Amino acid sequence: MHTFLPYAYLKGSFVEFEKATLSVATHALHYGTAAFGGMRGIPDPQNSRQILLFRADRHAQRLSKSARFLKYDLAPEEILKTLESFVRKNAPTTPFYLRPLVYTSDLGISPRLHNVEKDLLVYGIELGDYLSPEGVSCRISSWYRQEDRSFPLRGKISGGYITSSMAKTEAVESGFDEAIMMNSQGKVCEASGMNIFIVRDGSIVTPGVDQDILEGITRDSVITVARDLGYQVIERPLDKSELLIADEVFLSGTAAKVTPVKQIENYPLPKERPVTEALKKMITSITENREPRYNSWVHPVSLD
The missing domain is CATH 3.20.10.10 (D-amino Acid Aminotransferase, subunit A, domain 2)
Structure with a gap:
């Protein structure tokens, strides 16, 4: 079972994770028309009022480039700014994993990338070892x-x-x-x-x-x-x-x-x-x- 961070970013604002929901008709759900990232973060061992993100700029750049396949122009600077705000809103106290996702948010049945709305969402989970460190x-x-x-x-x-x-x-x-x-x-x-x-x-x-x-x-x-x-x-x-x-x-x-x-x-x-x-x-x-x-x-x- 995952322990989710208390707030998610959805449709341009922060909402409680349990209230961050999408329609069953969301385009990306049916056609896989989305791209995601994954980023590790930890509380700074030397500063309790600071969070450390690993290679955040590269992650934002890759997600921005992935979004281009979806015909979505989303600057890496905008992604990084959203992730920073997300971290401040949640103020994690344990190691965690961020999941930003760009997706076709429109409601419809036609598999396409033109004339369809896109958006960005972010959520996070507490995460230690994903696989056994012993091998x-x-x-x-x-x-x-x-x-x-x-x-x-x-x-x-x-x-x-x-x-x-x-x-x-x-x-x-x-x-x-x-x-x-x-x-x-x-x-x-x-x-x-x-x-x-x-x-x-x-x-x-x-x-x-x-x-x-x-x-x-x-x-x-x-x-x-x-x-x-x-x-x-x-x-x-x-x-x-x-x-x-x-x-x-x-x-x-x-x-x-x-x-x-x-x-x-x-x-x-x-x-x-x-x-x-x-x-x-x-x-x-x-x-x-x-x-x-x-x-x-x-x-x-x-x-x-």
């Missing part, structure tokens, strides 16, 4: 990731997550924690809602943006930090067999942060994960604003 087990999904030629994968479009949902449930119902999806070329793509990395012979390998992956913000953070720490990071097509013999495998995402993989199918992975742990430790330190080199990644919001 997760994964299966290779029978469902394949969409292709960019048939779906706008450069956007975080809500309709596309039916595939992720089916893959996740297939994995859980067959005894695993998470699913790994392949792309149409038979290469490793991503998990149900996370990017994937492996470590082989001291180098970090991850599918490139040409492999139909989501251009994850946490993924970008991991790559940058890894290179700053002196690791070689290679972005290239990744074979299924490489997963099974990797020294380490981990997932990255806003909700998942950096989560180790302990097993793929019936192949257990090494219990020692020095690279994963080093990256996880550094990302955590950055989100808590304890790494001056990455101060620009942390967006403080004053509650005063």
Whole structure:
């Protein structure tokens, strides 16, 4: 069960979460004509009257670009301003997750993006660990990731997550924690809602943006930090067999942060994960604003 933050942002104003409702005829509900973001935030460990948002500017930029696929012109500055107001209104006291959503808010039955109203809503939940920090087990999904030629994968479009949902449930119902999806070329793509990395012979390998992956913000953070720490990071097509013999495998995402993989199918992975742990430790330190080199990644919001 989720614990929702007390206020939501809907139709241009803040309302109590329980009263934030939409019509059953809302266009986005029927056609998946929406795009969403996800952002982590924590109370500042050094300042009780301040909230820290992780890479807020990048999240606002990505949502703005996703909105363009819906023919919705929404500036990242406007999104960020709304998120700041949302945080001040709710004043969270525990780690939390923000979910902004741009959507076709009109009521109608025609699948289209022209001559239809759009809007922005925001809600939030208290959120600690999304996946077990001790590691997760994964299966290779029978469902394949969409292709960019048939779906706008450069956007975080809500309709596309039916595939992720089916893959996740297939994995859980067959005894695993998470699913790994392949792309149409038979290469490793991503998990149900996370990017994937492996470590082989001291180098970090991850599918490139040409492999139909989501251009994850946490993924970008991991790559940058890894290179700053002196690791070689290679972005290239990744074979299924490489997963099974990797020294380490981990997932990255806003909700998942950096989560180790302990097993793929019936192949257990090494219990020692020095690279994963080093990256996880550094990302955590950055989100808590304890790494001056990455101060620009942390967006403080004053509650005063």
